[in-house]
Amino acid sequence: MxxxxxxxxxxxxxxxxxxxxxxxxxxxxxxxxxxxxxxxxxxxxxxxxxxxxxxxxxxxxxxxxxxxxxxxxxxxxxxxxxxxxxxxxxxxLAAQRERRGARARAMGERLARAGIPGAYEGARALAGGGVVNRSHFARYLVAAGRGRDPGDAFDRYLRQGRPGYAPPExxxxxxxxxxxxxxxxxxxxxxxxxxxxxxxxxxxxxxxxxxxxxxxxxxxxxxxxxxxxxxxxxxxxxxxxxxxxxxxxxxxxxxxxxxxxxxxxxxxxxxxxxxxxxxxxxxxx
Structure with missing residues (x-):
């Protein structure tokens, strides 16, 4: 309502x-x-x-x-x-954004090792200069044909234990x-x-x-x-x-x-x- x-x-x-x-x-x-x-x-x-x-x-x-x-x-x-x-x-917040940037780069490296190059650059482009997070990676993965929708991309690549996951700090x-x-x-x-x-x-x-x-x-x-x-x-x-x-x-x-x-x-x-x-x-x- x-x-x-x-x-x-x-x-x-x-x-x-x-x-x-x-x-x-x-x-x-x-x-x-x-x-x-x-x-x-x-x-x-x-x-x-x-x-x-x-x-x-x-x-x-x-x-x-x-x-x-x-x-x-x-x-x-x-x-x-x-x-x-x-x-x-x-x-x-400045320190948090530094942590986010480091995590995003680590996720991109892990996805590249899993056979998905360019994920970090793609997520960064989707962020448009803003904070890069897993939602941007999920949207990139869908665009790259690696998931039916962002939720599916999360489950396959970005959740804990999956190839693109990097632990937060x-x-x-x-x-x-x-x-x-x-x-x-x-x-x-x-x-x-x-x-x-x-x-x-x-x-x-x-x-x-x-x-x-x-x-x-x-x-x-x-x-x-x-x-x-x-x-x-x-x-x-x-x-x-x-x-x-x-x-x-x-x-x-x-x-x-x-x-x-x-x-x-x-x-x-x-x-x-x-x-x-x-x-x-x-x-x-």
Missing amino acids: PSAIDLHAHSTASDGTLSPAELVRRAAAQGVRLLALTDHDTTAGLAEAAAAAGPEGVELVPGVELSTLWEGIEVHVVGLWIDPACPALRAG WVGLAEGVGWIRAAGGTAVLAHPGRYRLSAGRLRRLAAAFREAGGEAVEVVCGSHTPAQVQVAAGLARRHGLAASAGSDFHAPCNPWRELGRLAPLPPDLTPVWAARTPRAREGAA
């Missing part, structure tokens, strides 16, 4: 297919009035998105999505209402949360339903996140099943976390992750936007 609030979306500044301005215009057309741009490890698209938001009647939440590590598991943290000029955040969870807090932002544990963790280990992750200064969990997400929404809601209740909602939009070709296509939050949870913006409170009413 449509929602006026969407706090997780990506543009061509990372692995989305719409420019920041195009993303804002699409969000407006979908009825979204409070939108967060949360590109992977970069804030490069925020200025363009902010310039487009006003004329479209959209309130833009400056955001970012950090890749972090917790007990060897890759965990994503969305930062909302950040100050992109914060020195600590800027330095941290991201910032630790607590340090990443610290960058967001230093920038005046709210740290949100992104899409917990996607982590292949036991119930007990997921609770330990949420506890560690809360202890590090995390304030919210993404309860409703474009990739969450109804059962995963309930699990995420349970984490919010158990650990005293606010609840966020975001489509995790990347491209128009994924209708199940359309901007604003989100179920309502469970009514007993505190929305992460409740104390941040009057427009959000009006949109949620």
